Amino acid sequence: MKIKKGDLIILILVIIVAIGWFLKDMMWPDSINDxxxxxxxxxxxxxxxxxxxxxxxxxxxxxxxxxxxxxxxxxxxxxxxxxxxxxxxxxxxxxxxxxxxxxxxxxxxxxxxxxxxxxxxxxxxxxx
Amino acid sequence: MYVKKTLALIYLVVFLLLPSFLTGCTSITKDQTEAKPVSETAFLMGTIAKITIYDEIEDKQIFQKVFDRISEIEDRMTINEDNQKSEVMQLNNSAGQAYSKLSQDTFFVLEKGKYYSEISKGQFDITIGPLVKLWNIGTEKARVPKETEIQNTLPLISYENLLLDKENLSAKLNNSGMMVDLGGIAKGYAADEAAKILIEAGIQHAIINLGGNILTLNTKPDGSYYKLGLQDPLEPRGDYMGIVMLNNQALVSSGTYERYFELEGKRYHHILNSKTGYPEDNTIMSISIITKESIDADALSTTIFLLGLEEGMQMIETLPSTEAIFITSDKKVYISSGINDENFEIVKDEYQLQKEVVTP
Missing domain, CATH: 2.60.320.10 (N-utilization substance G protein NusG, insert domain)
Known part of the structure; x- marks a missing residue:
């Protein structure tokens, strides 16, 4: 058994989303104006x-x-x-x-x- | 098969870690610091009194007890004419005649006031009352007095003629027309007394803010220092130029921006020079004092302002556990030897920290 292509894509996607979210929070904290x-x-x-x-x-x-x-x-x-x-x-x-x-x-x-x-x-x- | 298991494990780890990723490391500190402090405010001593408690509050009446105590001190020490019963009013009204019996509170504050008058050789003078009344800065009757009025008033200002009798808890102003004004020190005392009430009620972490005079109890519950904004003297209230970190300390600022009136383009602020009779005209825009007890910070803020940058800094360095931050009108910031990166940070670039006091 090898790692399937699909597994790898999901894994990478998840990591990108997580890092992206983290960066967004860092750069625009509470971007909603209230x-x-x-x-x-x-x-x-x-x-x-x-x-x-x-x-x-x-x-x-x-x-x-x-x-x-x-x-x-x-x-x-x-x-x-x-x-x-x-x-x-x-x-x-x-x-x-x-x-x-x-x-x-x-x-x-x-x-x-x-x-x-x-x-x-x-x-x-x-x-x- | 092993690969599949490993994959499942990786997914598991990623999803478990995901939430902490999303909120970042802040979630950990948040839980500790955001023990949700509770504040209440009241209008007392001619200003806003705000008490912020960081601990669990067991006694629901605690805020009211603190406000009642501050109000009691105000009633004893005010020179507001609608309160003829105040001890200070009685002392002033008996000037040149008789000794007045005082409460412990009032006697202690008078004693402290006289002490700061002595160590500043009368730059700060607790008997400045007649001059304050003459200018009335901060009231609707504020005006620039005539030169003759000022000259007639100056001889009445002499702290040496405030006679204190500790044994009988009484005091007397030796010459008629003399007046004590505790405006530059009573708020500081009230904050110290407010702290006592909180401590007696088991409160360990709190900020007392009496019209911008700050007194902190210990640190915040997580052990970090309280962060206090230092007012930008050129901007509206709440706009700060720096941050001061405090642990069980008092911070009091005084400046030309606080109370003033303008006439024909000239600004007259409320810190009066007891020698010239006019608002002090030196390079200081604001002075902030850090001490253990609030009464000392309060009295010193006026005293050091009047002494000016050089002499003021010299005096600060002779006093134990006392620090100061000066801001001059050219936006330069001068600090005493105990102020450093750990307890003070400038957040506005236009304000420049100076390495030492240079004679202009």
């Missing part, structure tokens, strides 16, 4: 907005306690605070964010915009 902006008000999740290159412009009006309000806009893979009733406007000055792990914080309004995504982050937390 970035999500999380909007939290006073530590509670208020809403989530998917962020990707095809997402349409969305305007989110937040009505907050004590007649405060914020206008958060997302367009494609970016999100930012356009307007806020807070005194310091740190949130508006932060500008546009688009990468997982980035956040916009408005302390007076107790509001946080945070981007989550399956893109691997190298860090456990951030110092600032």
């Amino acid at each position: 970035k999500i902006a999380l909007i939290k008000v006073d530590s509670q999740i208020h809403s989530t907005i998917p962020l990707d290159a095809t997402a349409e412009r969305k305007e989110l009006h937040l009505e907050l306690p004590d007649n405060n309000h914020m206008l958060i806009i997302s367009e494609k893979d970016k999100i930012w605070v356009e307007e806020s009733s807070c005194p310091d406007k740190v949130c508006v000055k932060t500008g546009k964010i688009s990468n997982p792990g980035q956040s916009i914080v408005c302390l007076p309004n107790k509001t946080v915009v945070y981007i989550e995504g399956s893109e691997k982050t190298d860090i456990d937390d951030g110092a600032y």
Whole structure:
């Protein structure tokens, strides 16, 4: 008995597929884009907005306690605070964010915009 | 026949190995590190407090207990005017008059504050309150004070006139108008106290993040160090320029990017020089301090920032278990002698590690 041609082809195919898959994972980890902006008000999740290159412009009006309000806009893979009733406007000055792990914080309004995504982050937390 | 058996064996081995091939070696490490840490956040001490626990949580109330303790410290030490009951408010209101009785918490923080004021010869001054109130940076009332106002305020800043009576746990500000401001140190203390609560509850692996001040408990459960992003001072929060590895250590950053206001194109940040009365104007954009206890890192971040690159680096090298990372406005990175490839990595090419501190 010899190794049949068919056996050899299957064997080689299996190895190629396995190596190919492995390489694909190495080169394009989590190639599916699933970035999500999380909007939290006073530590509670208020809403989530998917962020990707095809997402349409969305305007989110937040009505907050004590007649405060914020206008958060997302367009494609970016999100930012356009307007806020807070005194310091740190949130508006932060500008546009688009990468997982980035956040916009408005302390007076107790509001946080945070981007989550399956893109691997190298860090456990951030110092600032 | 032997060949057939061998073939069957090869198939078997290939198919058994296939899954590990597909997921790569990551699957092994994943199971250990992804013990799924649990975090909770709260708005405390004028910032976001985030506690991340890597262990199994037996006491469901643990997060609340930690937040309650931080809140207790805040109530004792705030100089926010809506809390007239705070011990620091009472101390300030009795300036030039009488001693105020204090809790252990407040006394300890005042003592530490005075210590750092002394070793920095007043560059860091725990009695900077009147100047902070004058500028009000970070509030809606922020403004550039008149020169005369600054000159009238400077004499009120003198840590030597903060009198501490350890036996009676009380303190007094010697001159009326003086004010203590624990803004540069109280968060550090709160993080240390939060760690105590976690340890008492049997937690061994956790990150305490108090408005960007980091304190880590031990390592992660698999023994690897915690990896902390170091804020890029020129980018939005969360965008990091380097990674710092910590094991049972505190990391506190201070910089011109944190709180500031702009007027006529000039930026006024919140780190005030107690000698000139103006925001410190040196080459440092951000400073990060690594210590054992968070209170030291917190106080030192301001102290070293005010001392500047050369003098600051010199002081760091004299302190035990204390390291620092300086970033200057030309994107150069200076590190103390205990920082190396093992515990710090720059991830943005535009930031350049310098071999030594060179006099400009």
